[in-house]
Amino acid sequence: MSVHELPILPGVERDAFRNAMACLGAAVNIITTDGPAGRAGFTASAVCSVTDTPPTLLVCLNRSASVWPIFRDNGYLCVNTLAAGHEDLSTLFGGKTPMAERFAAADWHTLASGSPLLDGALVSFDCKVAQVVSVGTHDILFCEVQALVRNDETHGLAWFDRGYHHLLRQDAR
Ligand SMILES: NC(=O)C1=CN([C@@H]2O[C@H](COP(=O)(O)OP(=O)(O)OC[C@H]3O[C@@H](n4cnc5c(N)ncnc54)[C@H](O)[C@@H]3O)[C@@H](O)[C@H]2O)C=CC1
Numbered sequence: 744m745s746v747h748e749l750p751i752l753p754g755v756e757r758d759a760f761r762n763a764m765a766c767l768g769a770a771v772n773i774i775t776t777d778g779p780a781g782r783a784g785f786t787a788s789a790v791c792s793v794t795d796t797p798p799t800l801l802v803c804l805n806r807s808a809s810v811w812p813i814f815r816d817n818g819y820l821c822v823n824t825l826a827a828g829h830e831d832l833s834t835l836f837g838g839k840t841p842m843a844e845r846f847a848a849a850d851w852h853t854l855a856s857g858s859p860l861l862d863g864a865l866v867s868f869d870c871k872v873a874q875v876v877s878v879g880t881h882d883i884l885f886c887e888v889q890a891l892v893r894n895d896e897t898h899g900l901a902w903f904d905r906g907y908h909h910l911l912r913q914d915a916r
């Protein structure tokens with residue numbers, strides 16, 4: 744039986760789904776917020792572009808994460824896409840580390856929304872959360888982009904096969 748003839752299973756186990764998802768390379772981002780509910784940040788690979796009119800991206804956030812109520816209440820966030828060299832910072836924001844320790848590991852600045860922008864990020868999208876949809880364990884945050892900061896000097900970072908990989912710009916190869 745060739746691979747193409749394998750039967751489609753009626754249900755897919757969680758681990759089988761995760762093993763399959765590990766085959767999809769993705770950018771690594773630190774999502775931050777600051778406001779009346781406090782300051783928080785977490786690592787996310789579940790981020791993608793939705794529409795350019797109005798400029799909107801989505802972020803999937805597990806409702807069991809400690810940061811979830813803070814993002815729900817603040818209503819503003821920044822998507823900081825990580826650059827090559829940010830592996831340790833990504834791991835710090837992806838674990839159970841106290842929030843002050845996460846933010847102490849890098850330099851930040853703010854724009855109008857007050858969400859922390861990471862100095863040296865590949866790109867930062869300063870956003871207002873326009874809509875939230877719950878699916879299973881996660882909330883999908885639809886984020887309207889209000890300002891952008893790009894850093895065209897750095898290389899990219901990808902999460903693939905449960906590890907980090909550098910993405911070199913064309914002129915560096
Ligand atoms: N969307 C999410 O919530 C993601 C969560 N993670 C978390 O980071 C840690 C390390 O992840 P990996 O080393 O990549 O190994 P893993 O085996 O936990 O995950 C493999 C892949 O499955 C997907 N995935 C993992 N947990 C998920 C979830 N709860 N909901 C939807 N998709 C999920 C992601 O694409 C991930 O790269 C785990 O604790 C994982 O739960 C990682 C990536 C995405």
Ligand SMILES: Cc1cc2nc3c(=O)[nH]c(=O)nc-3n(C[C@H](O)[C@H](O)[C@H](O)COP(=O)(O)O)c2cc1C
Binds near residue numbers: 771837
């Ligand atoms: C590479 C990587 C990607 C992740 N992507 C997501 C994601 O897209 N959505 C999510 O809810 N959690 C994701 N996580 C897990 C969160 O970063 C983690 O649960 C978060 O730091 C909250 O942890 P806390 O409950 O200790 O605050 C990811 C973790 C790693 C290491």
